[in-house]
Amino acid sequence: MVAQEHLADLEIAADFTHAQPLDRYTAEDHAVWRTLFARQAALLPGRACPEFLAGLKGLGMASDGVPDFERLSDVLEKATGWRIVCVPGLVPDDIFFGHLAKRRFPVTWWIRRADQLDYIQEPDAFHDIYGHVPLLMNPVFADYMQAYGEGGLKAAGLNALHRLARLYWYTVEFGLIETAEGPRIYGAGILSSKGESVFCLDSAAPNRVRFDLLRLMRTRYRIDTFQKTYFVIRSFEELFEATKPDFTPLYAALESRPDLGAGDLDAEDVVLTRGTLDAAEGGWGESADV
Ligand code: HBI
Ligand code: FE
Numbered sequence: 001m002v003a004q005e006h007l008a009d010l011e012i013a014a015d016f017t018h019a020q021p022l023d024r025y026t027a028e029d030h031a032v033w034r035t036l037f038a039r040q041a042a043l044l045p046g047r048a049c050p051e052f053l054a055g056l057k058g059l060g061m062a063s064d065g066v067p068d069f070e071r072l073s074d075v076l077e078k079a080t081g082w083r084i085v086c087v088p089g090l091v092p093d094d095i096f097f098g099h100l101a102k103r104r105f106p107v108t109w110w111i112r113r114a115d116q117l118d119y120i121q122e123p124d125a126f127h128d129i130y131g132h133v134p135l136l137m138n139p140v141f142a143d144y145m146q147a148y149g150e151g152g153l154k155a156a157g158l159n160a161l162h163r164l165a166r167l168y169w170y171t172v173e174f175g176l177i178e179t180a181e182g183p184r185i186y187g188a189g190i191l192s193s194k195g196e197s198v199f200c201l202d203s204a205a206p207n208r209v210r211f212d213l214l215r216l217m218r219t220r221y222r223i224d225t226f227q228k229t230y231f232v233i234r235s236f237e238e239l240f241e242a243t244k245p246d247f248t249p250l251y252a253a254l255e256s257r258p259d260l261g262a263g264d265l266d267a268e269d270v271v272l273t274r275g276t277l278d279a280a281e282g283g284w285g286e287s288a289d290v
Contacts, residue, residue, distance in 0.1 A: 015098070016091040020069045020109050029111050030065030036117060036126045036192075037063045043197050049177050049184040051141065051236070052191060055134030066111055066125055072133060080142035084133065089122055094156060100149025105136060118195060121224070131188030132172075140236040141186075144243065145172070151247060160251040163217040170216050171239060176200065176208065176232045183208065183232055183272075199226050205281040207263065208232055210270035213242045214250065219260045220289035226282050228263035232272055262289040 010018045041063065045053065059075050061067060073083040085099060087106040099106050107128040112120045120127075135141045148168065155164040173189035183201060190196045200206065207229040209215075216231050233239045260266060263277045263284075279285060 010088060012088060015085075016087050016095050016106070017085045018088065018109075020086040022068060025066050025111075028114060032111050032114050032117070033066045033126060034063060035114075037061075037130065039117075039194050040130065040191065040197070043194060044185075044191065046181075047185055047197055047201055048191060049179065049186045051138045052134050052186060055137035056130075058137050059134060061130070061134070067129060069107060069109075069129075072129070076133065076136060079137045080139055082136045082142055082145075084129075093152065093161060097149045097152030097156070100145055101153060102149075103142070103146050105132060105145070107133070118193075127188065127192040131192035135186060135188075138236065140240055144236065144240045147240070147243060148172070151243070155247065155251070158248060158251055160247070163247075163251060163254060166217050166219060166221060167213075167243070169221050170219065170227075170229075170231045171211075171233070174200070174221075174227050174230060175211075175239075176230045177236070178232055178234050186233075186236075196226050199282075200230055203281055204273075204276050205278045206230055206273075207265060207271065207275040207277075208273040209265070210272060211239070211242070212268075212270075214254065214257075215260075215266060215269065217250070217254055218257055218266075219264075220262050222262050222284070222287060223290055224287050225284050228261075228275065228277060228282060228284065 010021065012018045058079065059072055061072070069084045069086055076082050076084065082103045082105060084107045085104045086109050089108050091106055096106060108122070108124050111125045136145065152161070152164055155161050171187070173187050175187040176183045177186045185191055185197060185200060190200050206227060209229055209231055211231045211233040219229065222228060263275065265271060265274065277284075
């Protein structure tokens with residue numbers, strides 16, 4: 001499906017939100033949700049971080065079909081003050097950041113087709129809801145996401161959006177977290193992907209590097225393959241504290257440092273796993289970093 005098809009007849013507000021068109025979900029849509037949900041439920045215990053699993057449980061997220069966003073919002077709001085808002089798909093950066101800054105998480109209403117279970121380029125309802133919303137039940141992560149929205153509005157004025165986009169990519173979407181039992185997943189891009197849920201922890205191909213804010217903001221990334229490098233945080237408190245200061249001097253300092261490729265290691269890195277970067281294993285053929 002292309003984005004345009006999802007727009008037909010929806011009344012979209014200036015902030016890109018609209019009511020969730022619950023009556024438009026087909027039997028196939030609900031079946032796709034059930035399949036994806038069951039696959040991840042079988043895979044994620046012992047792989048996802050405990051905070052994600054607790055959030056999933058706390059939300060009472062249904063395995064029976066695409067959930068009602070308002071019902072989820074009511075549970076979420078009681079826990080951390082966040083709500084879900086329904087959007088037609090990717091929204092402009094300033095709109096996206098504006099919602100986050102107000103503790104509203106934009107969620108795409110439509111779900112991928114049955115022939116797109118393993119990969120879809122744009123975020124859909126399964127990625128947005130299943131991947132992102134459970135961690136918004138966690139108070140520290142919930143504050144981090146709001147701060148990210150506020151930082152985004154500021155970065156836009158400083159020509160540093162690409163730095164902040166890297167932070168989102170390598171934490172919110174593809175982050176790993178250390179636990180007493182070993183590394184666990186907290187990134188939504190991984191949690192909503194069967195293949196990457198296994199690859200990011202079990203494969204010898206990718207690098208796993210200790211989270212360092214400056215280093216991360218120098219690192220390009222892959223949007224259409226598994227990641228070449230995962231950054232590992234020690235706690236959500238560490239992430240929140242590291243990103244709390246004003247980034248303005250940081251952006252200035254970064255001007256004189258060269259970017260790193262998605263698979264590059266730096267002399268100062270704390271390398272937890274040095275990846276083989278085996279292209280066949282990672283699916284890294286012809287595609288390039290962004
Ligand atoms: N819109 N709906 C939606 N979801 C996103 O994750 C999103 C977006 N617009 C912009 C955007 N993400 C990114 O460019 C920022 O994270 C940098
Ligand atoms: Fe996402």
